[in-house]
Amino acid sequence: DTGVSQDPRHKITKRGQNVTFRCDPISEHNRLYWYRQTLGQGPEFLTYFQNEAQLEKSRLLSDRFSAERPKGSFSTLEIQRTEQGDSAMYLCASSLVSLSGNTIYFGEGSWLTVV
Amino acid sequence: AQKITQTQPGMFVQEKEAVTLDCTYDTSDPSYGLFWYKQPSSGEMIFLIYQGSYDQQNATEGRYSLNFQKARKSANLVISASQLGDSAMYFCAMRVLELSNTGNQFYFGTGTSLTVIP
Numbered sequence: 001d002t003g004v005s006q007d008p009r010h011k012i013t014k015r016g017q018n019v020t021f022r023c024d025p026i027s028e029h030n031r032l033y034w035y036r037q038t039l040g041q042g043p044e045f046l047t048y049f050q051n052e053a054q055l056e057k058s059r060l061l062s063d064r065f066s067a068e069r070p071k072g073s074f075s076t077l078e079i080q081r082t083e084q085g086d087s088a089m090y091l092c093a094s095s096l097v098s099l100s101g102n103t104i105y106f107g108e109g110s111w112l113t114v115v
Numbered sequence: 116a117q118k119i120t121q122t123q124p125g126m127f128v129q130e131k132e133a134v135t136l137d138c139t140y141d142t143s144d145p146s147y148g149l150f151w152y153k154q155p156s157s158g159e160m161i162f163l164i165y166q167g168s169y170d171q172q173n174a175t176e177g178r179y180s181l182n183f184q185k186a187r188k189s190a191n192l193v194i195s196a197s198q199l200g201d202s203a204m205y206f207c208a209m210r211v212l213e214l215s216n217t218g219n220q221f222y223f224g225t226g227t228s229l230t231v232i233p
Binding site for chain 2: 033040041042043044045089091093103104105106107108109111
């Protein structure tokens, strides 16, 4: 399978604990995105990387959230001191940078439930 | 500000019939791309179809076609010959091609839930 893969697919954690999600993009893609999706809503942009550089962060990404892409390949999204409001699906996506309208391809998402 | 609007929270269609899912957008940028994604209950986002703002013809991909009306800023998805497997959430999205090459993220609508009735 050469698509975007995310791990774990589901995570249940107690409030206050830290969680980390991993994303492996499509191998030739140099852009990697993180989105958050809550029930009944479309995905909301969190941050994106071009290679290893984090180029933009949404105001949704509070200081409890940190994302890395150390070698320009896989990425991790860590949430510290989780809160119930962090319960959502965290989607990773990747694309090839281009001036034309190329597509971003999504992974299957990581569901987070904070209890 | 960029904005995507999907006004149909839920739609029903009879199997084998065609259905149109509405999407309107708002941007002042001349260069943009419009996308439709399908999200089944499993959660994955599946790319369906793309339309560039400078494309002269409406995009088609198999049973999917995009009815692009630039002056009205609409990009409706038409699914022909609906199948039971088409039941899912459908999201319209816009990507603005900013020359600064930053802020190159997608903006999504709130989605339309499509149910295909046998």
